[in-house]
Amino acid sequence: MEKAKFGVVTISDRASKGEYEDISGKYIIEYLEDVVSTPFEIVYKVIPDEQDLIEKTLIYLVDVEKCSLILTTGGTGPAPRDVTPEATENVCDKMMPGFGELMRQVSLKQVPTAILSRQTAGIRKHCLIVNLPGKPQSIKLTLDAIFPAVPYCIELAGGAYIDTYPDKVKTFRPKK
Amino acid sequence: MEKAKFGVVTISDRASKGEYEDISGKYIIEYLEDVVSTPFEIVYKVIPDEQDLIEKTLIYLVDVEKCSLILTTGGTGPAPRDVTPEATENVCDKMMPGFGELMRQVSLKQVPTAILSRQTAGIRKHCLIVNLPGKPQSIKLTLDAIFPAVPYCIELAGGAYIDTYPDKVKTFRPKK
């Protein structure tokens, strides 16, 4: 089976300068290693909150690296430097509003400020791009909510075939 | 009372070539006949997943046929040929995000892949256009959820007056 490629992109001015360790991006990588049962490799990037650079990075990961899934963390709030959703929308062929809705809904059970997250998702070519929250605890919560739909989404978009360990994440594919 | 006109549009490459029977469009027609108590007639179309043709069909049904409601089925997923939401947005004067949100929310109780549906709704002139899912079972589920708000929405948009059998769908109109 051909290896799938997953992009993990931490978007943070401070992490990209090395002012703190990128625990969020590393957590996403751990999560993928924990739940995905089919072969894959990770392309990992840490970049500042520059919209142009975020767009170029996403385009590179899809068009050159041929990633089937990109998970970003950071830059989805209301602060002036938070531009991840705008960059994502600019590079996507089609948007997937259900991801952002569900991620905010599950986060809202924990904190009322979940509505401040502007996270979105979309498809560029054969790749699903999803914005995740900034903190590992929230990343786990939202990934647990959306991941059952991720393998089928990538399949429909024409990306790699991926599957999960059913005791970790129950991948759902409708019966034909 | 003047007859309302409803457009039912099945958007599917394969159904439009006659490769299979359009059970989804026919189910929508049955549903309307079952719940709408005021006089109406149906304009029914089956077309391929071509964005330009979808837009022309929607425009024709609103501007020429004077439909007050158009229900589409098909073409709302993440596949490259799924362009119904984009076509809908392009022909609408204003978007109604609450429809897509509610439809995904009720579908999510059944399958985690409900978040992959990009279905939306909007107003063109005096007509409400709503994208429905592809399968009869999901169509029923989502129509049951949104239909109580449909007659009042059409009324506010300046379309025909319609009402429903209250034992089938409880139409809601706020007291003035």
Add this chain to the structure above:
Amino acid sequence: MEKAKFGVVTISDRASKGEYEDISGKYIIEYLEDVVSTPFEIVYKVIPDEQDLIEKTLIYLVDVEKCSLILTTGGTGPAPRDVTPEATENVCDKMMPGFGELMRQVSLKQVPTAILSRQTAGIRKHCLIVNLPGKPQSIKLTLDAIFPAVPYCIELAGGAYIDTYPDKVKTFRPKK
């Protein structure tokens, strides 16, 4: 502590002509006086449903009056004259989809026509702009749902520091 400025904008053809009293805008002012514990002053406007005028009013309240929060009421439905969400989107630097989603979700527990509200929210410069429903009862319901996240949102956007009486609204700020 510097006084925060809040804009309250009633958008209604009839209220702006004096055909009825603006109870909605006045209710919003009462609500703010009731829950906000830090010093503030209100800039209050009643204007017709003209998109160009709504946009100019919002821009004035942010750029000249330096409001940190603007709450609008009216003009969010499917009627041809309802253009408040479009005006809001046109003047905002970034949109905050979580506000509209949550407001529709809580309203839906009361009336099925909640999905007809197209209300949205966004950030212009250092100001959070939120569209509220038209009726005082719905305004209270939606403000109670979103207000715990409002002070932190304004803080992240670079606006004034505001706080609330915790027995009225429990402002949430994540621990650093």
